[in-house]
Amino acid sequence: MKATCWYGKHDVRVEEVPDPKILNARDAILRITSTAICGSDLHLYNGFVPGMMEGDILGHEFMGEVVEVGSEVKNLKVGDRVVNPFPISCGQCFFCQETLFSLCENSNPNAALAEKMWGHSPAGLFGYTHLLGGYAGGQAEYARVPFADVGPIKIPEGIPDEQVLFLSDVLPTGYMAAENCNIRPGDTIAVWGCGPVGQFAIVSAYLLGASRVIAIDRFPERLQMAREHGFAETLNYESVDVRESLLEMTGGRGPDAVIDAVGMEAHAPGMLGAYDKVKQAVRLESDRPIALRQAIMSCRNGGTVSVPGVYGGLLDKVPFGSIMNRALTVKTGQTHVQRYLGPLLDRIQNGELDPSFIITHQMPLEEAAAGYDMFLKKANDCVKVVLKPGEQQRKRSTSEAGVVLH
Numbered sequence: 001m002k003a004t005c006w007y008g009k010h011d012v013r014v015e016e017v018p019d020p021k022i023l024n025a026r027d028a029i030l031r032i033t034s035t036a037i038c039g040s041d042l043h044l045y046n047g048f049v050p051g052m053m054e055g056d057i058l059g060h061e062f063m064g065e066v067v068e069v070g071s072e073v074k075n076l077k078v079g080d081r082v083v084n085p086f087p088i089s090c091g092q093c094f095f096c097q098e099t100l101f102s103l104c105e106n107s108n109p110n111a112a113l114a115e116k117m118w119g120h121s122p123a124g125l126f127g128y129t130h131l132l133g134g135y136a137g138g139q140a141e142y143a144r145v146p147f148a149d150v151g152p153i154k155i156p157e158g159i160p161d162e163q164v165l166f167l168s169d170v171l172p173t174g175y176m177a178a179e180n181c182n183i184r185p186g187d188t189i190a191v192w193g194c195g196p197v198g199q200f201a202i203v204s205a206y207l208l209g210a211s212r213v214i215a216i217d218r219f220p221e222r223l224q225m226a227r228e229h230g231f232a233e234t235l236n237y238e239s240v241d242v243r244e245s246l247l248e249m250t251g252g253r254g255p256d257a258v259i260d261a262v263g264m265e266a267h268a269p270g271m272l273g274a275y276d277k278v279k280q281a282v283r284l285e286s287d288r289p290i291a292l293r294q295a296i297m298s299c300r301n302g303g304t305v306s307v308p309g310v311y312g313g314l315l316d317k318v319p320f321g322s323i324m325n326r327a328l329t330v331k332t333g334q335t336h337v338q339r340y341l342g343p344l345l346d347r348i349q350n351g352e353l354d355p356s357f358i359i360t361h362q363m364p365l366e367e368a369a370a371g372y373d374m375f376l377k378k379a380n381d382c383v384k385v386v387l388k389p390g391e392q393q394r395k396r397s398t399s400e401a402g403v404v405l406h
């Protein structure tokens with residue numbers, strides 16, 4: 001089959017690799033129909049995540065058709081159409097029983113590596129470093145899904161891929177980020193980063209009762225999306241002082257909760273930004289927590305800091321004194337996707353949510369390298385790239401142009 005393979009910094013290649021096989025009785029094999037490139041894939045693409053090996057198959061946001069099931073998978077049958085959650089979870093351990101699926105203690109065969117770095121290991125993830133299991137990802141024609149009796153959710157006929165694909169990660173991730181804000185009616189929520197997770201955090205904050213959402217970014221097209229689809233007020237951090245503006249907009253008090261949907265590779269203007277870039281480059285700091293610092297310092301006293309943005313290791317100059325003295329609550333974690341699949345599919349089916357608005361580009365799987373490059377540079381106003389296995393063959397027959405803009 002064809003698969004998107006990692007070869008190092010800014011080097012991904014679509015190659016022929018062996019087809020995946022059923023290895024365990026609870027596995028299933030999916031034929032992928034749609035798969036997306038995630039902002040967190042860019043951390044791999046930029047070489048900031050340890051534990052990657054040449055040839056690793058990328059991708060943790062994917063859906064498709066079941067083509068084979070192991071003997072213990074009773075809930076799925078060949079031909080079912082499913083969306084797959086990015087954490088791999090057994091469904092039976094202490095954490096899975098508590099619905100803390102991204103902390104499953106049975107799915108990371110390399111737990112010892114993760115324990116060295118983080119003290120304990122979280123769940124294994126698809127296509128996301130050997131530190132988290134080294135599982136082959138889904139930016140490919142086929143994928144093996146372990147614990148297929150727990151993870152994938154069946155999609156009823158009639159709903160297009162574009163509306164449900166993001167159940168695999170960014171939609172529940174944005175939703176959990178908003179849920180972690182413990183929103184009460186009347187609350188004001190500020191969201192750093194208007195990429196896919198930020199956009200869904202904005203929409204979810206309103207669904208959960210927020211009165212106002214203020215979104216922060218520097219790309220005009222992303223801010224526009226936040227205004228038009230999310231009904232957020234927006235701040236461009238290159239033209240205003242974000243903390244001062246937020247105080248002004250909230251009667252001097254600050255937002256009730258803040259969401260850092262940026263993570264470890266925050267754009268770094270100014271002195272502190274230069275400091276982070278240098279420290280990260282020489283590996284004295286693994287992450288650039290610029291958005292996180294600003295979010296903490298902007299949050300009102302006693303408020304909540306929700307962090308869906310991905311961080312890898314050690315952060316510098318994080319104002320923990322501000323968190324302690326001002327009684328802030330910090331909530332974070334890889335998303336417990338399985339917990340949200342059903343409720344969010346219901347919201348999509350009853351028309352409350354249509355996540356397809358974030359898609360700016362669809363392209364054949366074979367063009368994945370160009371997709372990564374475009375997404376990294378945010379060229380052509382790129383917000384979200386969906387890769388379509390099998391599309392190149394269809395395109396050849398209809399001789400369409402390379403990139404289809406929605």
Ligand SMILES: [Zn+2]
Pocket residue numbers: 038039040041060061169170
């Ligand atoms: Zn993702």
Ligand SMILES: [Zn+2]
Pocket residue numbers: 089090091092093094095096097103104105106107
């Ligand atoms: Zn488990």
